[in-house]
Amino acid sequence: MVRLGFYSNILEAMTEKPTFLTRPYLPPLEEFLPYLAEIWESGQLTNGGPFHQQFEEALREYLGVPYVSLFANGTLALMTALQALRVTGEVITTPYTFAATTHALLWNGIKPVFVDIRGDTCNLDEDLVEAAITPRTTAILPVHCYGNPCTSQRLQQIADTYGLKLIYDAAHAFGVSIGGHSLLEHGDLAMLSFHATKVFNTFEGGAIIGHDLKIKQRLDYLKNFGFADEVTVVAPGINGKMNEFQAALGLLQLRHVDQAIAARCAIDQRYRMALAEVPGLQCLSIADGVKPNCGYFPVLVGADFPLSRDQLYDEFRRHDIHVRRYFFPLISNLPMYRGFASAAPANLPVATGIAKRVLCLPIYPDLDVDTVDRIIEIILSIH
Numbered sequence: 001m002v003r004l005g006f007y008s009n010i011l012e013a014m015t016e017k018p019t020f021l022t023r024p025y026l027p028p029l030e031e032f033l034p035y036l037a038e039i040w041e042s043g044q045l046t047n048g049g050p051f052h053q054q055f056e057e058a059l060r061e062y063l064g065v066p067y068v069s070l071f072a073n074g075t076l077a078l079m080t081a082l083q084a085l086r087v088t089g090e091v092i093t094t095p096y097t098f099a100a101t102t103h104a105l106l107w108n109g110i111k112p113v114f115v116d117i118r119g120d121t122c123n124l125d126e127d128l129v130e131a132a133i134t135p136r137t138t139a140i141l142p143v144h145c146y147g148n149p150c151t152s153q154r155l156q157q158i159a160d161t162y163g164l165k166l167i168y169d170a171a172h173a174f175g176v177s178i179g180g181h182s183l184l185e186h187g188d189l190a191m192l193s194f195h196a197t198k199v200f201n202t203f204e205g206g207a208i209i210g211h212d213l214k215i216k217q218r219l220d221y222l223k224n225f226g227f228a229d230e231v232t233v234v235a236p237g238i239n240g241k242m243n244e245f246q247a248a249l250g251l252l253q254l255r256h257v258d259q260a261i262a263a264r265c266a267i268d269q270r271y272r273m274a275l276a277e278v279p280g281l282q283c284l285s286i287a288d289g290v291k292p293n294c295g296y297f298p299v300l301v302g303a304d305f306p307l308s309r310d311q312l313y314d315e316f317r318r319h320d321i322h323v324r325r326y327f328f329p330l331i332s333n334l335p336m337y338r339g340f341a342s343a344a345p346a347n348l349p350v351a352t353g354i355a356k357r358v359l360c361l362p363i364y365p366d367l368d369v370d371t372v373d374r375i376i377e378i379i380l381s382i383h
């Protein structure tokens, strides 16, 4: 018996699957099949079909926002939002984000102007924005990084004073609220991503949240080649439409997302409790009044931790745990951006420092407690 146990332990260790940063949340397949049957029955696969209309309405209600336009993915949504608001020239943005934020500017022929971030939230530092405004500035594009709310009131005040548009990359902010208000209420427009790795997914997908019917109509023309009706093309639009498969999945995912977020937040709590007192390791705190979505669990590895960030990364890899350095390298250090004056590391000291220290630990609804405890144990055993 003892020997059997011994061998089965080895076998278990040998067949143990790697742990990834995230795993997409999927509803039970049986629940999705009736939706598929309906699509096969109707033969309507895209172009604003019945599921598209239902999902847009359901999402509008769930998020408590006035207007939603669905897209094939978040990047196309952001590119189209910039077009809809006729943003040109220069846009003030953060270097501490995913490449798509800044790429959406370049695809529109817009010059990004990088401004440093705050150490507590990893978001655009509102106190540095005004100094970066020039006569060519037309908009501010902040990111609610890891779902941490930006200082939206102050940013709106600056935008109003200087006549700038304010567009949020809210790809991390699904379901996050502050003082009972959704973060998606902020700015002229906000972009959501429903990519597989996000808190809410439709395999791929995205949306623009807005407050103005005319802008929603323009977004809807632009995502459909510029067609206003069968014979009228009002703009050189793109194909950014969400299809019926994505929309049907989105409808079903909405029924599960609260429970998926609750499961994430239980893991967030477990990490926080266990790691709070580890010298040299800092968890980013959740600000007062914020209901988070626990999409990410970033820690900052300080000088007084026995290992450097990259050594800790390697240590996890030895245990087959695939942690990620989000966000490293900084977008401003990529070849297509580092020529801009604002991309100089001396202009971005906080972002540069955090990019060297950050590590995101695995977090997703189905991550089991034993694995979470193993991850915690690896960190504690280093001390």
Ligand SMILES: *Cc1c(COP(=O)(O)O)cnc(C)c1O
Pocket (backbone or CB within 6 Å): 073, 074, 075, 076, 097, 098, 100, 101, 143, 169, 171, 172, 192, 193, 194, 195, 205, 206
């Ligand atoms: C995921 C992500 C995007 C891109 O969204 P896609 O749906 O993958 O196109 C943009 N910005 C941020 C901050 C993201 O995390």
